[in-house]
Amino acid sequence: MNQMVKDEVQQNGDDQPLTVGQPLSEFLMQLEDYTPTIPDAVTAHYLNTAGFEPKDPRLLRLISIAAQKFISDIANDALQHCKMRSSNSSSSHNNSKNSKGTKDRRYCLTMEDLTPALAEFGITVKKPQYFV
Amino acid sequence: MEKLEQTTSPHRKLLTAAVSSVLLSHGFDSSDWDVLETLTEMLQCFFCEIGQSSKNYCELSGRTEPLIADVILGFVEMGINFTQLSEFIKQHKLQVLPTLQPQQQPKQLNMLQAGTKQPLPSHIPQHLPSFPDPHSYIRTPTHKQPVIDYEAIREKCAIQKRDVEKALTKFLAKTSQTHNLFENDEFIFPLITCKTEFPPYLNALMPQDQIFDAEDLEYKTEEINPPPKKRVKTEKSETKTEGDGEEEVVEEPPEEIEDPNKVDENSSPVVDIDNPYLAATKLPNKS
DSSP states (O other), X not given: OHHHHHHHHHHHOSSXXXXXXXXXXXXXXXXXXXXXXXXXXXXXXXXXHHTOOOSSHHHHHHHXXXXXXXXXXXXXXXXXXXXXXXXXXXXXXXXXXXXXXXXXXXXXXXXXXXXXHHHHTTOOOOOOSSOO | OOOOOOXXXXXXXXXXXXXXXXXXXXXXXXXXXXXXXXXXXXXXXXXXXXXXXXXXXXXXXXOSSOOHHHHHHHHHHHTOOOTTHHHHHHHSOOOOOSSOSOOOOOOOOOTTOXXXXXXXXXXXXXXXXXXXXXXXXXXXXXXXXXXXXXXXXXHHHHHHHHHHHHHHHHHHHHHSOEEESOSSOXXXXXXXXXXXXXXXXXXXXXXXXXXXXXXXXXXXXXXXXXXXXXXXXXXXXXXXXXXXXXXXXXHHHHHHHHHHHHHHHHHHHHHHOXXXXXXXXXXXXXX
């Protein structure tokens, strides 16, 4: 992550000082137009449990959008995994039957797809499939 | 997938709904319950983590109100790429959750309010809860204070006793046998008939308090019951002699036979069976 930030800073050029926050502060202005999915009250509740109470409500929206992007990236990766699986299984079965059709229309997100997606983010999930 | 619903807070439910909407927007039609729970937990941890780290950075620099720089440092520490947030917004149309911010429950209107609540006295601060409805602690009696001095009660007692005696004598005079003082008018001054028995001390010597039902007695006073029946039937036979000639002779013996039979029927179960639960059932008296 730090490497990515450094790349971003270097792209800005030498004439601009090292302010990574500048695009974000501009972004804050745009934030008022977009309403995140997670309501502000929920975000505020969880941030308050950590002791974080911003005076500026746009900070709440920034954090909730960041969280949404986080989940969205994971979901995207999981979707890729799911599609790979379905394409592998359909290609193997296509020779024998044509029952599955061209694509598996209904995608169900399971732990099998989520685990490798999370592993790429550095989160290892090991959940037992049954409880003894 | 049905599972036992633990008591989840409404915030957590909304987080799950947000995760679900994100998954839906990506094209997933369904997901496992474990997956949803995992992602919700991750989201909750994300908020707590970013909040903690931002607060720590803020306090580290000697401030109490967090700024965007603190948030940025928090993102950097967590490894979240925030540079592409604007593109993310423009790419994905953020679907606002249909449920708005959690609403507070409507204040329960006190529909059953009786009377106005009294204001707090001056020595109690205003931020403390107000008094409840006055009916809950103010007692108003529902009836007048009854008279409790000795003379009035004694007088009331005497009056009640006299009224009771009067009413009872009137009742008995109207229902039972009366003895009239005046021959002309029967209702002018009725007296309750005094029934004399011979000998007069017999009732005192024979204790009657242990006898609950005269029919259940083992010994029967046959003299009392049969004679009225015989008298009635002899009257009937006398009336019938006017109409029928020779049939009365035939009727009388069966009537006479019937009476001892009836008496025997009444006495035989009493003699044989001692237990009232085993005795034959008796119809109630029609008189």
